[in-house]
Amino acid sequence: xxKRYFMLRIDSNTQLTExxxxxxxxxxxxxxxxxxxxxxxxxRLIRYDREAAEAVVACERIMANELLTALALARDVDGISLSxxxxxxxxxxxxxxxxx
Amino acid sequence: xxxxxxxxxxxxxxxxxxxxxxxxAESIRVAGYRSVALSLPTGLLNAQARAVKxxxxxxxxxxxxxIDLVCANRHELLRLLRRFRNQYDVVSVRxxxxxxxxxxxxxxxxxVVFFDQNRNIKFTHTLAxxxxxxxxxxxxxxLHRESLEAINRAIRQTAIAxxxxxxxxxxxxxxxxxxxxxxLQIRAVGITLGLTDSEATDAISSIxxxxxxxxxxxxxxxxxxxxxxxxxxxxxR
Numbered sequence: 645x646x647k648r649y650f651m652l653r654i655d656s657n658t659q660l661t662e663x664x665x666x667x668x669x670x671x672x673x674x675x676x677x678x679x680x681x682x683x684x685x686x687x688r689l690i691r692y693d694r695e696a697a698e699a700v701v702a703c704e705r706i707m708a709n710e711l712l713t714a715l716a717l718a719r720d721v722d723g724i725s726l727s728x729x730x731x732x733x734x735x736x737x738x739x740x741x742x743x744x
Numbered sequence: 745x746x747x748x749x750x751x752x753x754x755x756x757x758x759x760x761x762x763x764x765x766x767x768x769a770e771s772i773r774v775a776g777y778r779s780v781a782l783s784l785p786t787g788l789l790n791a792q793a794r795a796v797k798x799x800x801x802x803x804x805x806x807x808x809x810x811i812d813l814v815c816a817n818r819h820e821l822l823r824l825l826r827r828f829r830n831q832y833d834v835v836s837v838r839x840x841x842x843x844x845x846x847x848x849x850x851x852x853x854x855x856v857v858f859f860d861q862n863r864n865i866k867f868t869h870t871l872a873x874x875x876x877x878x879x880x881x882x883x884x885x886x887l888h889r890e891s892l893e894a895i896n897r898a899i900r901q902t903a904i905a906x907x908x909x910x911x912x913x914x915x916x917x918x919x920x921x922x923x924x925x926x927x928l929q930i931r932a933v934g935i936t937l938g939l940t941d942s943e944a945t946d947a948i949s950s951i952x953x954x955x956x957x958x959x960x961x962x963x964x965x966x967x968x969x970x971x972x973x974x975x976x977x978x979x980x981r
Contacts, residue, residue, distance in 0.1 A: 655771070655922055675892070676936075712932030716925045719887050729775055730926045 648708040649690065650733055651740050652715065654697040656726035662692050665699060668721035669728070672714040681710060690737065698731075700740060708733070748945060749778040750927035751952040753834060753856070754810070754882055754915035756783050757796050764920060765796050769803035771921040776928075779806035781834045781956070786811065808833040808956050814840055818847040829853045833959050836880065839865050849874040855955050856880045856913060859901065867901040872908040878951060879905050881937065882917030883930055895937070902938040912939065913955075914947040 654660060660668075666689050673682045685707040690700040703711045715728045734740045752772060757765040772780060780800055784793050800807045811832040815821040821837065821844050829835055836856035837848035840863060848854050849871050858880040859865055867879070879901065886894050905912050914934045918924050927948050934944030961967060966974040 653774075655924075676895075709932045709935050712929045713936045716883065716929035716933050717886060717891065725922055727922045727924065729771070729924065730929055731774075733928065 645686075646705045646735065647686075647702050648705050648711075648733060648735065649700055649702045649737055649740055650711065650715070651731045652699045652701065653729045653731050654699065654726060655729060656697075656724055658724055659694050659697070660721065660724070660726070661694075662689065664721050664724075665689070665692060668718050668726065669701065669714065671721070672718040673711070676714055676717060677710050681707070685711060687711070700737065705735075748927075748949045749953065750776055750948050751779045751781070751956065752777050752916050752918075752927075752948075753781045753913055753952040753955070754783060754836075754858075754880065754917045755780045755800075756917065756919045757799070758919065759784060759788055759792055759796055762795055762799060765799045766803075768918065768921045768924065769800040769805060771924040772800075772918075773803045773805055775924050775926045777805065779808065779953070779956070781808040781810040781952075783810045783812050783836075786828070808960075810834040810836060812836050812838050813848075814838045815844050816841070818843050821847055822851075825851065825853045830963065833956055833963070841865065845871060846874065850876065852876050855959065858882060859897075860885065867904055869904055869908070872904050872910055875908070875910055878911035878913050878955065880913040880915055881934075882915050883925060883933060884917035884919065884923055886933065887923065898937050906938065906943075911951050912943065912947045913952055914944065915952075 670682060673685060685703045688702045690702055692699040712730060715730060718728050720726060732740050757768055784796060797807050809832045811828050813821060813824050815824065834855050835853060836858060837854050839845040839848060839857055839859045842865060845865055848857050854877045856878050859867055881898055888894055914930045916923060916925055916930065930948055931944045934947050
């Protein structure tokens with residue numbers, strides 16, 4: 645199955661840990677699309693740069709819209725307000741670096 | 745390849761905090777928008793409004809003015825429409841009660857109506873039949889605590905609007921930089937609400953753009969009335 649890779653910018657007052665980041669994404673997907681949604685998404689955290697507040701996540705191509713929705717509706721984690729803004733989308737990890 | 749110009753038709757900057765407005769403008773530009781409609785309080789001093797507008801213009805965004813009318817009754821709405829229609833690029837009505845909603849849907853001076861998803865005002869087929877403007881969905885309402893109920897209501901409203909071929913607009917309704925989302929994320933929310941791919945793209949690009957274009961044309965000195973405008977000035981002969 646082909647994949648989609650998303651580069652995210654994490655906008656929040658404090659730096660998130662990797663567990664918090666993956667936690668907020670999974671919570672939002674489960675809340676809006678259920679456990680079948682998250683299972684069929686095959687979500688993976690590829691990279692997380694805590695200093696730059698950027699991350700790369702991957703999911704199945706057919707579930708890309710659902711992941712985008714879940715990222716848009718993610719609001720807070722452990723009382724920390726945040727926004728997950730998608731900067732780039734690509735079919736390959738290499739493509740994320742290439743795209744302007 | 746056609747480059748889509750995304751427009752956020754509902755941005756509510758904090759007028760007393762210029763630094764926050766600057767940060768918000770930068771976030772909106774980085775997210776991929778080209779133009780925004782700013783909703784500023786009507787009682788604001790001109791200098792303050794200009795300072796906020798400048799923040800967005802300096803960030804490279806085309807900036808338009810918008811007014812959100814919140815009225816208690818139909819008389820107040822009609823009075824405010826008479827007063828403000830010609831001063832703003834976009835006139836929208838926040839539907840807070842049933843009487844105002846009916847008048848707002850029927851009136852041709854209203855460009856956009858939006859429902860407070862946290863209040864129980866129903867968008868029915870009767871209202872959809874009356875509606876002349878566009879129906880707007882704000883992401884900010886869906887980010888509320890009881891968001892699932894709000895999403896459910898928005899899905900039902902989208903289905904009714906699509907049945908009646910009503911123009912739908914997707915906006916962020918953001919009040920701070922933390923509420924800014926990429927247009928593709930807003931588009932994805934639109935698809936989740938029940939729009940098709942092309943309808944969702946139009947809802948954040950061509951539909952808001954066409955409203956801004958037609959209203960700026962209407963506000964120009966060459967405009968006489970619908971279908972009539974001055975194409976050659978006496979002085980330019």
